[in-house]
Amino acid sequence: MDRLANTVRPYAWGSTTAIPELLGVRPTGEPQAELWMGAHPGAPSRIDRGPGPTALGDAIAADPEGELGPDTVRRFGPHLPFLLKLLAAADPLSLQVHPDLEQARAGFAGEEARDVPHDAPHRNYKDANHKPELICALTTFEGFCGFRAPAVTAELLAALGVDSLKPYADLLHAQPESDALREILTAVLSADRAAMADTVTAAAAAAERLAAEEGPHHKAYAAYATIARHYPGDPGVIAAMLLNHVILNPGEALYLGAGVPHAYLSGLGVEIMANSDNVLRCGLTPKHVDVPELLRVVRFEACAPAVLRPExxxxxxxxxxxxxxxxxxxxxxxxxxxxxxxxxxxxxxxxxxxxxxxxxxxxxxxxxxxxxxxxxxxxxxxxxxxxxxxxxxxxxxxxxxxxxxxxxxxxx
The missing domain is CATH 2.60.120.10 (Jelly Rolls)
Structure with missing residues (x-):
């Protein structure tokens, strides 16, 4: 058994206090978003068995079967197949989705064949693996996950009273579920940015008002107003309005499979995932959004968020x-x-x-x-x-x- 020395990732959305408080150390004043535990090359944990610190991945590479066991190596190869994290969000993360294994392999191979640099800002696939994940709340944890039932979303959009959103509400009533969701997300992400910024501004103001009225969706409206303050004019605000708003209590967890759009808003949690860094973004970010590839990966089906409690x-x-x-x-x-x-x-x-x-x-x-x-x-x-x-x-x-x-x- 080896004590792990782990790396903190200082992403801008991270809390300045949550991870330091858990670790019992003084905050640096800078965001501390994620503490990685595992053998991912981006920030491998280090162990010390006598000669000095070494990366956990190097120890595994030197003796895969001894470290991982023959069954794990036979099933996943000579690599630790998961990455464990502490995740501390003070501000909203990007709205995103992850590919399934077949999509990841094809996408990675295609970008390799086109010689897209691994650090290129427009690269989608950093590896050939899928990235299912689970987040378990240590504090109250808030986010968006999966498409909401279309009829409920239509009601929520209509209540905003924004004329440019009325066609979306009508589509959700008139079209089959998958067709309506695909058409709306395509329209939102492909629209003229200036026109969509006006829609986002109007929707955010209406959401702020409805959040104060404590109606049936007031917590969701408050979340939309929050993300709009962080990302003014971002079309991802409207995309998020298609999704279920979720609040986890400590000890509850949320599983996110391939193709399910999601975003974390706030809270501290334990996150575990397949050892991958493949992310396709839908909005709430200044980073690259590849709309055609995103639309190929998203699963356009409504689903209630599966909140897990431990058995x-x-x-x-x-x-x-x-x-x-x-x-x-x-x-x-x-x-x-x-x-x-x-x-x-x-x-x-x-x-x-x-x-x-x-x-x-x-x-x-x-x-x-x-x-x-x-x-x-x-x-x-x-x-x-x-x-x-x-x-x-x-x-x-x-x-x-x-x-x-x-x-x-x-x-x-």
Missing amino acids: ADEHGEEVYETPIDEFRLSRYVLAPCAEPFTVLPTGTPQILLCTEGSATLCDAEGAELLLDRGDSAFVRAGERVELSGEATVFRATVALAGSSAASVTSAA
């Missing part, structure tokens, strides 16, 4: 169930009145993150590693580790046989 098994592991293999997120809420220690499964690689209290890891030789709030550790596949203490510990691994079925053992 506890007989061993006390609370699992957030998702439909993919690349990652599996769970948590242990340890209490001093519980059994003296929990033996974690050994078949797959694990990253453990303490978000409350203090936890102790103990290996088969009796060596101990203390994880305080904000600390994290990497546990190699096959390594027997006991977990104890009074703490909340998130466990990230892969969803293969051997990644679950923890056992609880007494000191006797």
Whole structure:
């Protein structure tokens, strides 16, 4: 087991205080948006097994089966297939969508064939992998996720009383769901920017007014007014009005599959994703928006946001169930009145993150590693580790046989 030294990403939308507070360090005054835990080359965690710090990815590359286990290597190759993060949003993130695996492979191959530089601002595909993700709230967490039922969106748009939005409301009543959503998003993102800026300004003013009236959608209207203040005139404000507004309570999570448009607005959470950086943006950003490619990737279907609550098994592991293999997120809420220690499964690689209290890891030789709030550790596949203490510990691994079925053992 190895303590992780992790990198904070200072994106402009990040909170200046949330991650420092969790880590117990003094804020720098600069945004601290994401703390990365894993082997992504953009900001790999570092470990120290004696000779000095080394990137976790380099340790894995030197002995893939020893670090990840043969089953993980057979299924995903010699790379850690997930990335764990702490995400702290003070301002809205871009409205975005992620490709599925086939789209990512084709898009990456196409840009490689066209010699598009990897750091080019107009490049869409940084790798050939998909990027399903899960966000679990540590504080109240707000965002947009998936297309809202068309009839409800039509009602919401009509209530704004903005003449230029009336055709969109009419389309949502008259056309089949997928056709209407595609036509509206295409029109919003392809429209003359000056004309759309006028529409956004009028819609934002109306949303501000309706947010104060505490009607059926007042929280959603307040969110639209917020993003419009951050991105005045941005067509992404209107695009966001097509989406479900979601507020997660601490401990609740949201799974985001391929093609589902979404944006995070505020809050602190634990995020896990497939090890990819592929993002197609729809708005709320000064960055490149590739409308034709975006429209090819978006799934134009309404869906209620699937808010997940952890399911506890007989061993006390609370699992957030998702439909993919690349990652599996769970948590242990340890209490001093519980059994003296929990033996974690050994078949797959694990990253453990303490978000409350203090936890102790103990290996088969009796060596101990203390994880305080904000600390994290990497546990190699096959390594027997006991977990104890009074703490909340998130466990990230892969969803293969051997990644679950923890056992609880007494000191006797």
